[in-house]
Amino acid sequence: MSSVIVAVVIMLTLSFMRINVILSLFLGALAGGLTGGLSLERTLSAFSDGLGGGASIALSYALLGAFAMAISRTGMPEALASVIIQKMDRHVEKGNPQLVKISLLGSVILMAITSQNLIPVHIAFIPILIPPLLATFNYIHLDRRQVACVLTFGLIATYMLFPVGFGNIYLNETLAANLSTNGLSISGLTMSDAMLIPVFGMFLGMLTAIFITYRKPRTYHTDQREVADANQSTQISRKNALFTGLAIALALAAQLKTDSMSLGALIGCMTLVISGVIRWRSADDIFIQGMKMMAFAGFVMITASGFSETLRATDTIPQLVSTIGEIIQGNKGLAAFMMLLIGLLITMGIGSSFSTVPIIATLYVPLGISLGFSPLAIASLVGTSGALGDAGSPASDSTIGPTAGLNADRQHDHIKDSVIPTFLHYNLPLMLFGWIAAMIL
16 A cells, blocks of 8 residues: 555544644654655654755744734724624624625635735634634524635635735746646646636535535524623724734735745734834734744644655655556546545645645646646646645644634534535535546646
């Protein structure tokens, strides 16, 4: 059995057994390395070598967490949550509970989209904006699995489709660059076109989660003091609003100019401090709290990087693909399905689509060309295979982030309420619509 499959199965099994995700990744990496023919010393060495690959991502998360926490201290998130809650309350009074739910979910998905493409703080906004809304979710008996699915859709579908912010990193700097490096001519191709059909499948999955699977009311324990606090109107001064907007704009401009999330977040933080919105004396404490908020996600990504490096060191990924190539024997339909399935297995283990694309592009591009797939179909296969498993992986920030916000009152389980719902509603549609895209493009 391929060490890739062994590692992923062990990691997922341990995660479902409520073992900490970081420990599950480490044990899965050990099992994968040992079954892949590496000695214990070589396995540990490969794992340690890979940890550095996640350091830059962890630093970006830490600085984004600091920036998000600094923004929260301006009063902007509370003011936004207060406006949303007051509008929802008016609809509740008018007896439109379904409209309230749809409006709330619409607000949540807009926040998620904005965090990827317009104000690139990624998942750092979730622990800031979602907890103030939990009392309202509880009041209207909104199933938080709906919210988890909506958040995950906004976090993943937007970088798969829109080439701005994180989308630029995934579509252009990661996907297009690796396709070109491995010999695929992408002149005149737009990566967004390759992703359009798979993203449409995710959209249908989100609608299924909202209107079918989790449409029934779900009861959560509500602290009445939280309800009272949520209904209080929050005011923000013009100065805070002005300089917060300026900090966000400068952070976005810096990231787009330098392609550095870390630098963008740092400039945003410094703008809030220099303008006096954040007092110099309290800045250190605020930034430390923000970094702590994102520390778990950062450590998961560091560990996932070690996990992926261990699998690469075994050299069993090419063997797995070679075995699949022998099985399919030129059948394009079967080939597309197996390529997507391998992408799902790899990304479920690594937890990052950005880290998966460089691995599979090396193997899928020559295989796709030999089977007669068009350049756009190959781009769709690689891009979809990379994104598969980002939703539904215990190690993915696209599931860790929603849990961080929805579990603020300890009533939302990471595996049962975030991982399994997003796996069912996004990975299965991505498999189907990714296969359709490969067949018709």
